[in-house]
Amino acid sequence: xxxxxxxxxxxxxxxxxxxxxxxxxxxxxxxxxxxxxxxxxxxxxxxxxxxxxxxxxxxxxxxxxxxxxxxxxxxxxxxxxxxxxxxxxxxxxxxxxxxxxxxxxxxxxxxxxxxxxxxxxxxxxxxxxxxxxxxxxxxxxxxxxxxxxxxxxxxxxxxxxxxxxxxxxxxxxxxxxxxxxxxxxxxxxxxxxx
Amino acid sequence: xxxxxxxxxxxxxxxxxxxxxxxxxxxxxxxxxxxxxxxxxxxxxxxxxxxxxxxxxxxxxxxxxxxxxxxxxxxxxxxxxxxxxxxxxxxxxxxxxxxxxxxxxxxxxxxxxxxxxxxxxxxxxxxxxxxxxxxxxxxxxxxxxxxxxxxxxxxxxxxxxxxxxxxxxxxxxxxxxxxxxxxxxxxxxxxx
Numbered sequence: 001x002x003x004x005x006x007x008x009x010x011x012x013x014x015x016x017x018x019x020x021x022x023x024x025x026x027x028x029x030x031x032x033x034x035x036x037x038x039x040x041x042x043x044x045x046x047x048x049x050x051x052x053x054x055x056x057x058x059x060x061x062x063x064x065x066x067x068x069x070x071x072x073x074x075x076x077x078x079x080x081x082x083x084x085x086x087x088x089x090x091x092x093x094x095x096x097x098x099x100x101x102x103x104x105x106x107x108x109x110x111x112x113x114x115x116x117x118x119x120x121x122x123x124x125x126x127x128x129x130x131x132x133x134x135x136x137x138x139x140x141x142x143x144x145x146x147x148x149x150x151x152x153x154x155x156x157x158x159x160x161x162x163x164x165x166x167x168x169x170x171x172x173x174x175x176x177x178x179x180x181x182x183x184x185x186x187x188x189x190x191x192x193x194x
Numbered sequence: 195x196x197x198x199x200x201x202x203x204x205x206x207x208x209x210x211x212x213x214x215x216x217x218x219x220x221x222x223x224x225x226x227x228x229x230x231x232x233x234x235x236x237x238x239x240x241x242x243x244x245x246x247x248x249x250x251x252x253x254x255x256x257x258x259x260x261x262x263x264x265x266x267x268x269x270x271x272x273x274x275x276x277x278x279x280x281x282x283x284x285x286x287x288x289x290x291x292x293x294x295x296x297x298x299x300x301x302x303x304x305x306x307x308x309x310x311x312x313x314x315x316x317x318x319x320x321x322x323x324x325x326x327x328x329x330x331x332x333x334x335x336x337x338x339x340x341x342x343x344x345x346x347x348x349x350x351x352x353x354x355x356x357x358x359x360x361x362x363x364x365x366x367x368x369x370x371x372x373x374x375x376x377x378x379x380x381x382x383x384x385x386x
Contacts, residue, residue: 011263018257018270022277029281033288 040093041069047088049080052131053153055105060131074098079105080152110170112150113157117142119164126156126165147171198329201322204385205333211309212341213375214382218309222342223367225300232346236339238297240332242304243313246278247331250314251324264318271314279305309338345374 045065056077058064067073068089075089076098083100090097100107115126115135122140127133134150137143145165157165211217225235250271258264283301286294304310313334317327348370357366 007262010261011266014257014261014263015266015270018253019273022273026277026280026284029284033284035287 041065043092044068044089047081047085047092048078049085049151051080051151051153053080053151053155054131055079055153057104068093074101076101077104079107082107111152111167112147112170113145113152113154113165114147114168115143115145116164116166117144119162121162121164123161125159125161129155129159131155198326200385201326201329202333202336205313205330206337206340207378208381208383208385210337210341210378210381211312211334212338213371213378215312217312218307218338221303221307222338222345222371223364225303226342226346226349226367229343229346229350231300232342234296235300235303236335236342238300239304239307239309239338240335241297242275242279242282242301243310243331243335243338244328245282246275246310247313247317247327248324249278250274251317251322251327254318255324267315267318268311271311275310275314276305309334341374341378345371348374 041062042065045062048061048065050061052060054060056064056073058067058073064073064078068075075093075095076086078085079100081089086100087097089095120137120142122137122142124137124139124143126143127135127137131153132149132151134146135143135156136146147170152167152170154167157163157167205211209215212219212222221235221239226232253270253274254264254267258267258270279301283294283298286297286301313331317330320330322330349367352366352370361369
């Protein structure tokens with residue numbers, strides 16, 4: 001009986017020790033071989049305005065950043081970023097400054113959208129297309145736009161069956177606009193690296 | 195040297211893991227629809243099989259046998275294989291991003307490839323030494339890779355072929371695998 005228990009305990013202890021050892025090994029290896037994401041993609045992504053509007057023909061800002069870095073896409077396809085953004089990208093990547101490609105759209109002043117609430121039928125179609133979840137509402141309930149979250153990507157406008165979404169100039173608030181967030185993030189990162 | 199060569203040939207062709215021993219059929223069916231991914235899977239498997247047969251030999255020889263715990267080998271080999279795959283993936287990700295892009299997707303899949311566990315267990319059963327284990331593992335991987343690549347090439351052609359409706363897809367693939375298995379029977383008896 002005692003021998004049996006001893007054997008059992010030995011098996012348990014050795015298996016636990018083995019798995020523990022392997023666990024520690026994996027932790028060590030994962031620390032030692034830690035991979036940071038492609039730093040250039042992150043930097044390009046930080047310059048892009050994060051409107052997630054898709055006017056560049058990519059599903060969002062990050063995919064466009066990846067396409068730029070891999071040389072797949074030119075830097076002049078981002079209307080919300082405008083000429084300023086193209087200049088920054090060119091500086092970062094040591095490329096020539098290009099004119100904004102008119103096929104992707106024209107540069108406009110900073111704006112957001114608003115739902116004309118009496119007209120809203122509560123179809124939730126705009127909620128589904130919003131890339132930043134800036135529209136709140138439920139089926140057959142009136143929807144509204146959270147202005148602080150709206151990036152002005154206009155993707156909800158064609159989705160609305162009753163055309164009750166209108167563009168308005170971005171309100172000046174004390175909060176940082178989403179379009180400026182990358183810039184703010186860089187500032188914060190710079191401050192942290194001090 | 196001759197013994198090592200024989201072990202290699204035996205594992206790769208005569209006792210091919212997929213077509214003779216019927217191990218690792220899951221990736222054989224799953225990753226063989228495209229030639230390119232089959233190639234990636236083959237290389238990843240070759241790497242992991244060799245590494246894990248060495249690692250499981252060490253665990254068996256220096257932990258399980260001295261403690262008289264051989265009956266726990268299945269359990270501990272699964273652990274060893276999972277850890278080997280995980281570490282391989284992490285090191286590869288850091289040191290060779292290009293290779294990682296080719297193999298990366300397939301590496302986690304290999305953890306559950308029963309050929310890998312089969313190699314580790316057969317190594318113990320045949321009482322192979324460390325070098326022999328490594329060769330056995332590598333041979334098994336080469337056999338697996340050759341068969342997988344051949345099969346994927348056939349399957350790419352099958353996509354174009356005019357197959358009767360009821361046989362389209364997996365059924366015709368399984369039949370093809372059966373025919374290939376018959377062909378590989380031709381190697382039987384050439385080596386133990």
